[in-house]
Amino acid sequence: MEQIKNWLIENPTLFSIIKYVLLVSVVLIIIQIIRRLLRKHVLDTTARYKSQKGIEIIGYAVLIILSFSYFTGSIKDFTLAIGLFSAGIAFTLQELILSIAGSLYIFIVKVYKPGDRIEINGIKGDVIDVDSIYTTMMEIGQWVSSDNYSGRIVKLSNAFVFKGPIYNYSQDFPFIWDEFNLPIRYGSDVELAKSIVIKIASEILSEYTINSKSQWKDVVNKYYIEDALVDPTLAITLTDNWIQFNLRYIVDYKKRRAIKHIINNEIHKEVLKSNGKVNLASTTLELIKIPEVKIDIKQNNN
Incomplete structure (x- = not known):
């Protein structure tokens, strides 16, 4: 060992080259270790490919910086080079790191879970899977009306839990709460119309009303929120064309469209049974006066 040490002292150029080769080898080994870890733990193909490419780019950039600084002597402290390398990794993989942090946040805070209906980053759907990188949703809405499935499966980065609001329906x-407007023609029996609407809504929604009351009490106890009325309510507004009934009620978040259809259909049946006492309104035009039209016909005797 003593002879090797003396030989290295006598040959400083060779010693410098060996140090440089060892330094480059360490950087390359670190790059390969990180690539293997990513290949093993990142299951998504796209994320794995991008992260491995990012590591390669960062590694080559670090090697260039180290080579330049080594031979010019600008950076002599190896720990500074390692710091730059780590910062480069963090910058290149910031989206991946944020996604992993987001998955931990979702799991610990219980922001949502598979089976929940949420809206995040302008996308609404049912959560069908949550992994370390992505949240997978079955999309609802878009080109289809109401809360029906569009048929598209959406993968959304978990990083979005830190970037905006999350609406959880469940x-x-x-x-x-849902509502719809019902136009009643002027001259109808308003009291009969009110009883028809409230009676049908109460019968159809009784199960949801009973179940929601107990669960709403738990929400009031858990959060700083005032109590709310969950029974069906009816508000009346007089308009230029008709008496507008606004029915507001509570319903299961997955059955909004179906329940609205049933309520409308039953109300329509009862209105028809009222023998004209209650009539649904539509946009109409009333002619107050028809202007006189004078026609002058001149006959030509020639």
Whole structure:
């Protein structure tokens, strides 16, 4: 060992080259270790490919910086080079790191879980899977009306939990308020119309009303929120064309469209049975006066 040490001292150029080769080898080994870890733990093909490419780019950039600084003597501290390398990795893989942090946040805080209906980053759907990188959703809405599935499966980065609001339709309280307007013609029996609407809504929605009351109490106890009325309510507004009935009620978040159809259909049946006492309105035009039209016909005797 003493002879090797003396030989290296006598040959400083060779010693410098050996140090440089060892330094490059360490960087290359670190790059390969990180690539293997990514290949093993990142299951998504796209994310794995991009992260491995990012590591390669960062590695080559670090090698260039180290080579330049080594031979010019600008950076002599190896720990500084390692710091630059780590910063480069963090910058290149910031989206991946944020996604992994997002998955931990979703799991610990219980932001949502598979089976929940959420809206995040402008995308609405049912969560069907949550992994370390992505949240997978079955999309609803878009080109289809109401809350029906569009048929598209959406993969969304978990990083979005830190970038905007998350609307959860089912967490803690799996019910939502819905409403629709019903136009009643002037001259109809308003009291009879009110009783028809409230009676049908109460019968159809009784199960949801009973179940929602107990769960709403839990929500009130858990959060700083005032109590709310979950029974069906009816508000009346007089318009230029008709009496507008606004029915507001609570319903299961997955059955909004179906329940609205049933309520409308039953109300229509009862209105027809009222023998003209209650009539649904539509946009109409009333002619107050028809202007006189004078026609002057001149006959030509020639």
